[in-house]
Amino acid sequence: NKMVILKRYVTGFPSEDDMEVVTGTAHLAVPPGSAAMVVKNLYVSCDPYMRGRMTKHDRPSYVPDFVPGEVLVNFGVGKVMASGHPDFKVGDLVWGMTGWEEYTLVPKPETFFKINHPELPLSYYTGVLGMPGLTAWAGFFDVGKPKKGDYVFVSAASGAVGQLVGQLAKLTGCYVVGSAGSDEKVNLLKTKFGFDEAFNYKKEQDLDAALRRYFPEGIDIYFENVGGQTLEAVLDNMRVHGRIPVCGMISQYNLEQPEGVHNLFQVVAKRLRMEGFMVFDYFNQYYKFEEEMAGYLKEGKVSYVEDVADGLEKAPAALIGLFTGRNVGKQLVAVARE
Ligand code: NDP
Incomplete structure (x- = not known):
């Protein structure tokens, strides 16, 4: 063995x-x-x-x-x-x-x-049909509470969870932008997963300026996968009553001293709902999710x-x-x- x-x-x-x-x-x-x-x-x-x-x-x-x-x-x-x-x-x-x-x-x-x-x-x-798929589905729909036309931002967007959040957002009629760490991944987001826009965060000097460029009217839903400086830049670009499903903060996992986020008052000023969730709380909905996602895959609606x-x-x-x-x-x- x-x-x-x-x-x-x-x-x-x-x-x-x-x-x-x-x-x-x-x-x-x-x-x-x-x-x-x-x-x-x-x-x-x-x-x-x-x-x-x-x-x-x-x-x-x-x-x-x-x-x-x-x-x-x-x-x-x-x-x-x-x-x-x-x-x-x-x-x-x-x-x-x-x-x-x-x-x-x-x-x-x-x-x-x-x-x-x-x-x-x-x-x-x-x-897609296992834990990360259920995470994307539950986090986006149950925690994010999307509406058609919402402006959605996804970080670690080409990953196991992120690529699905973007596609579910498009199926819901949202405008979706993703960030990822290489040009190859950015290309996948735009050509394979149907994101409206995508950018390589490693090439942006100023994340705040990048977000202002892609979201001149602000962000309704930020699907949080990375934390740290990305979260800080996002908070300044959220719209009033925006939602932030907090899925993970991978940029912090190897730090002995987590970074500080200095503008949390934006949660108050913009009346944001920032809510962590755990996929295992949704395991009782797994078979419902499996049917829905298997359907999307077979119909070619999700890749x-x-x-x-x-x-x-x-x-x-x-x-x-x-x-x-x-x-x-x-x-x-x-x-x-x-
Ligand atoms: P991914 O497939 O997205 O792989 C991780 C990616 O994170 C990497 O490919 C990399 O992409 C990005 N990354 C790594 N280090 C950094 C960094 N320092 N700053 C920014 N980005 C970084 O992983 P998953 O989709 O499986 O997980 C995504 C997130 O969801 C994680 O935070 C994870 O912990 C969380 N999660 C939470 C669950 C829950 O129940 N709450 C369940 C499952 C996952 P890039 O090249 O784009 O930087």
């Missing part, structure tokens, strides 16, 4: 050396009488929040810290190889919280979701770009690449091709 373990807790920017690919014994059978299942992992997902789990916290975080010496865990797609659970049969395709390893013994299969559209690429269940690393050996570099912007689209790791 090839697996990726955490070698040591991380401070500051993570390195490949903080993780290690090792070989251990695989659990291929379910303990007699238990309701567990064994999953053969096909694809595992790389997600920014994993960085937080690599740090030792002195008070409980919203997800438990990883443990040095133990396998990393995250969402993945797998095939059931053995099961003592009445709802899961050998051969079922599922996605849920699994290990960065070839085979995982899942003690609570009921936390997994069944894959109802195996005719779509299975890897999509780490992205999705993935960045697939081949093999668990590539997983540490793929994870770290999220923090340098190396990934183009949803980063995942192919563990086994069925």
